[in-house]
Amino acid sequence: xxHLLLLAIGIAVAGCAQNRPAxxxxxxxxxxxxxxxxxxxxxxxxxxxxxPPAQGxxxxxxxxxxxxxxxxxxxxxxxxxxYRIDGIATPIALRARLLTDGDNxxxxxxxxxxxxxxxxxxxxxxxxxxxxxxxxxxxxxNRSEPPAAYLLLTPDSAWMDRKARQxxxxxxxxxxxxxxxxxxxxxxxxxxxxxxxxDMGELTLRAIPEQGSSAAP
Amino acid sequence: xxxxxxxxxxxxxxxNPGYNLGLIGAGIAEAHRLPKRNWLRRQVASDGFxxxxxxxxxxxxxxxxxxxxxQWPEPLVVVKNVKVPRATLGLRKSYRPVSSDAQMDIGFxxxxxxxxxxxxSAPYRPTVVAAAxxxxxxxxxxxxxxxxxxxxxxxxxxxxxxxxxxxxAFRYPDFDDLEAAGPTAVxxxxxxxxxxxxxxxxxxxxxx
Numbered sequence: 001x002x003h004l005l006l007l008a009i010g011i012a013v014a015g016c017a018q019n020r021p022a023x024x025x026x027x028x029x030x031x032x033x034x035x036x037x038x039x040x041x042x043x044x045x046x047x048x049x050x051x052p053p054a055q056g057x058x059x060x061x062x063x064x065x066x067x068x069x070x071x072x073x074x075x076x077x078x079x080x081x082x083y084r085i086d087g088i089a090t091p092i093a094l095r096a097r098l099l100t101d102g103d104n105x106x107x108x109x110x111x112x113x114x115x116x117x118x119x120x121x122x123x124x125x126x127x128x129x130x131x132x133x134x135x136x137x138x139x140x141x142n143r144s145e146p147p148a149a150y151l152l153l154t155p156d157s158a159w160m161d162r163k164a165r166q167x168x169x170x171x172x173x174x175x176x177x178x179x180x181x182x183x184x185x186x187x188x189x190x191x192x193x194x195x196x197x198x199d200m201g202e203l204t205l206r207a208i209p210e211q212g213s214s215a216a217p
Numbered sequence: 218x219x220x221x222x223x224x225x226x227x228x229x230x231x232x233n234p235g236y237n238l239g240l241i242g243a244g245i246a247e248a249h250r251l252p253k254r255n256w257l258r259r260q261v262a263s264d265g266f267x268x269x270x271x272x273x274x275x276x277x278x279x280x281x282x283x284x285x286x287x288q289w290p291e292p293l294v295v296v297k298n299v300k301v302p303r304a305t306l307g308l309r310k311s312y313r314p315v316s317s318d319a320q321m322d323i324g325f326x327x328x329x330x331x332x333x334x335x336x337x338s339a340p341y342r343p344t345v346v347a348a349a350x351x352x353x354x355x356x357x358x359x360x361x362x363x364x365x366x367x368x369x370x371x372x373x374x375x376x377x378x379x380x381x382x383x384x385x386a387f388r389y390p391d392f393d394d395l396e397a398a399g400p401t402a403v404x405x406x407x408x409x410x411x412x413x414x415x416x417x418x419x420x421x422x423x424x425x
Contacts, residue, residue, distance in 0.1 A: 169333030169370035169371065188334030189333055189339050190340065
């Protein structure tokens with residue numbers, strides 16, 4: 001009886017560890033994030049998140065903070081976010097926005113999985129478009145057999161540590177205040193920065209039933 | 218494809234302080250700008266550069282590679298005496314039924330050379346703002362809308378338009394540099410229109 005109890009506790013602890021959100025204590029290898037938690041062998045062992053509400057821009061999710069760990073096709077441990085979408089009627093308009101933070105830009109790919117975790121479709125980071133300083137995917141998930149049930153977000157290894165330049169124009173305004181005159185002086189400047197694609201950063205995700213028209217803006 | 222609205226190559230310092238200093242300031246700023254813009258238009262004309270033809274050729278090719286066949290109107294630009302109500306970026310406000318599978322409306326915002334400000338650190342760069350809308354054959358349902366901005370210098374569409382980074386080969390800190398570049402400046406415009414056409418076509422799927 002005592003052995004059974006210990007076994008049950010052991011299984012429970014292992015399960016909790018497997019689904020524990022990653023923390024800052026987890027390590028990086030060559031700047032790549034490798035969660036030090038028990039790693040799921042397949043996506044089917046991950047705990048799926050519910051999608052944020054369809055209205056508005058959706059709440060931000062910190063990728064490393066929310067990611068669990070899964071072994072990819074090559075056996076490497078990678079951080080992964082799993083979302084359940086099987087309650088949403090297809091076709092689905094999917095919008096994922098990866099937020100650039102300083103010089104770091106999150107670069108993930110999105111896999112569309114069926115209920116048995118078989119891959120139906122995959123949107124690599126090359127399908128994301130730069131909008132402002134962020135990167136956004138607008139895609140459709142069509143009716144399929146078997147139907148789509150999950151979205152799996154993992155770093156796009158082809159993009160890790162690659163760099164891109166972002167040039168933007170901006171306006172600045174300075175007040176001019178004298179005893180006889182109050183006015184403003186405005187001019188513009190060009191900013192240029194190099195962002196590095198990484199497996200860290202925040203994202204927003206929306207998946208809503210498609211109603212006819214598409215995409216931005 | 219629906220006929221384009223008339224559009225002309227332009228030149229602009231986007232945040233020119235002169236525009237902030239009343240009518241006199243704006244007048245001075247325009248007096249400085251217009252001769253430069255006219256030089257650019259002369260350069261474009263002398264090179265035989267037609268931005269709409271460049272866009273048409275590249276977009277047709279890029280869409281063909283994705284399995285789409287485009288039918289272009291003749292003439293390519295709306296004739297002068299036909300009034301077409303237009304909304305943002307030259308896109309039409311309403312559409313009529315057509316016999317093809319769908320109809321596409323493409324409008325241009327600013328096209329030409331733009332600088333973010335007056336300093337040399339805000340160089341003139343080729344700039345294209347283009348909007349595209351795909352509408353059902355009956356003219357009732359928008360199927361796709363997109364804005365592409367080559368060189369994001371305005372900030373109007375920040376976060377909404379697809380941004381294309383400008384090619385540093387065509388970066389001119391001052392107008393004198395642009396003028397000295399001569400025909401190369403026109404090559405910069407060609408590159409910008411072709412990149413914009415490619416990016417728009419890319420939204421219709423991968424090359425087959």
